[in-house]
Amino acid sequence: MAQAARLRDIVAILETRKHPVPREVLLNELGVSYATFKRDLEVLRDQFQAPIRWLPGEARRERGYVLEDKGWSSGKLGLPRAWFTSSEIYALLMIDTLASHIAPGLLTEHLQPLITRITLALSAADDTPEDIRSRVQILASAARRRDAAHFENVAQATVRRNRLEILYFTKSRNERSTRVVSPQRLIHYKENWYLVAWCHRAEGTRLFALDSIEDAKILKEPAFEADKAVIDTMVGKDFGIYSGGERKWAKLRFSALQARWVEAEVWHPEQKASHLDDGSLVLEVPFSDQRELLLDILKFGPEVEVLEPPELRKEVQSRLRRALSQYE
Template identity: 30%
Template sequence: MEEGSVSVDQIERQWGIINSLCQRRRTTIDELAEEYGVSQKTIKRDLDKLSTKFPVVEYKEGRQKYWSLIPGFKNVPPIIFLPTELYALSECTRFLKSMGEPFLRSTLESINHKIKATFDQGKLESFENLRRIFSVNLSAAKDYSAKREFLGQLFTAASEQRRVEIGYQGLKDDKPIVRKVDPYRLWYRDGSVYLVGLCHLREKIRMFAVDRITLLNLTKENFLIPQDFDFEAYTEHAFNVMIEDPVHVKIRFSPEIARYIEEREWHPSQKTKKQKDGSLLLELTVGGTLEIKRWVLSFGPQAEVLEPEALVEEIRADLENMRQIYAPKIMQKKMG
């Protein structure tokens, strides 16, 4: 960093300190150091810098030193947030932290400090009331704390368009396979983070689960993303995350579950049609059949695949395999 320059972290921290001083009568260096997670010396330098622009003063009461704004100073114009907006921001930061705070830690802390700096007693009570009556469950998200360094490197590589060398062990691989990848995009989907990019080993665009990357090195090689690459088009048919050739699927749901299916958007391509007997037809075009098959099976006898015939046969084969697993146990139980 050049001499005399100020980092973004410094600016955000000093902005937060001056707003904190506007909200409270006084504070100490120890309190601010603990709040912002930096040393007392850093806070002292911040206060000295702020005192050249704002009427920030230091005074003593007994042996304790305090910092405050001089009485009568007009508050720094606050950022106005509704309690619902504060709650949404707070939940977003909690969500990202659930991923292990990979490369957004300082940003998340800055957001939290800004949220706190806007609180008055009324907003605080409204905020706590929202937390009491509305809950967000993040239990499905994976913990990426062990992959924090990898995520940071991938973020840098994608931003600077630098090729990476990774060791990747797919579900069917006996050991990691080393390959070079041009990282186009990091994609968060259903609790997991995926790397989407050009795999030089397979010479095609592939998707890699970050938690299955065993080693990662940034190379000095740069790359260009093809102008015709469209991430939204690449992922549009994915029912979940699998990228395969699109397949048109038609499913009949029983009357008992028809309303539940109709109430939700399961895929952007879906079309529904109510039947006279109360059942529901759902049609959608998805990538491959594996993910949609697992989803259909989760509804048991309340879902029947009508098309394509290949998917119907896959489900029949799976059910027969299940029957062979469970039928002997059922017979033993009846005979016992």
């Protein structure tokens, strides 16, 4: 019997008994040795914080184990009586896999008990966790990874509300600068991490890519609290990670061939889409910074045309001409 099944059985037995359950009864019903039972009990107490108590009793009467809270297992990740459906088990597998990829160092100590419970939960599926994992693969696309120590310092300062001194490499200008910032929010976007912070040198809110932070020191000074409404406007309001300026609308016409894929995509929650008679698709998305939008448009090559605004269309034309000139 797998350990996960034994853990469920131990809790089920203790939940249904009104009186303390003697050790011998548990060993007989579980069909395990005392050493195995002892290990399972330690897992329940240490990893699941199960309120299981040993009562010594008097003259060997009322002696045994009790579950002090009979409703304890209700809603617990690892041990409800009915446990999980097969679809929930596979959803937990995805959480387990994603948690191991999402970030180096972030809340590792706090997440580990959760990962342990998920691993035990997976044992309830018809397939073993190892079989399931061997058939599910997550490929990182254009992911950038930085030193875990820098990430952890940034994460701790953000949560604990401390200022940071960072050494930042601005790729567009090929420059390094030391700044003191007050972290406001960590953002995970397209497999990469960004820090929204108040820059004390610029006296304004700025967006920093964590893969460009080459050093980060936590300072004792408390972080400055920026206006939350400003941060909400700065990030996520329009298309892409960069936003905060004047909102404009891009109107893009995709070929009938490409429309079959684009019509199923969500570029922005407020996007508008309409089909033309020739099968092409017109997609409208709001943007305030064209940098990321340009990259997404260019990757479609001849399968997309920028209809509006004129300045975006002109910039795409310019970049395509420069690209073509390299092959002439």
